[in-house]
Amino acid sequence: MDKQMNERYDLFIEQYKEKEGITERLKAKDQIRWAEKMNTIQNRVEEIICDRMICHFFS
Template identity: 45%
Template sequence: MEKRIYDKQTGIYYELQGDYYLPCLTLPEQPKVEIGIWGKRHLRYIKQHHKIRYTNLLTSCKLTAYLADIDKQAEEMFFRLVNQLSEKEGVTEQLKAENQMLWVRQMNNIRNRATEIVNAELIYT
């Protein structure tokens, strides 16, 4: 028996696996896009909790674009929130020059709150 055959009617190659010929199916190449931490977190979340959405995006070749969009939205939201919260709470460059430890403590607090908001609003929904 041949290891690989081609069916002219369907245009599909079949490969011998044990006693059966199985179709050699592959997804089209998706564009290479750098996905950041936010997109990777969302990918992990939909793989575990929304398997149908993940499968639909993967098989329609829209997963990479979807994750890149989520990553971009989350990044913009995070920086916007950090800027707004630091302005509201008076965490300025002057404070950084006067009391570095206080500035670091307050900025870490702001960044953690912004991360929680982005996670709740975009990543884990």
């Protein structure tokens, strides 16, 4: 299950990065803004994964 959750985590991160236009170009241009956006995405994805794990555990 850990492998599956890690794969989903990586997939969700990439999807949100694409959706929100977070690119290497942004990282090079404005590292602080890039880091803020990445932290927001990581927190959101971690919450989604945890919610799914809890739902799976109780189902």
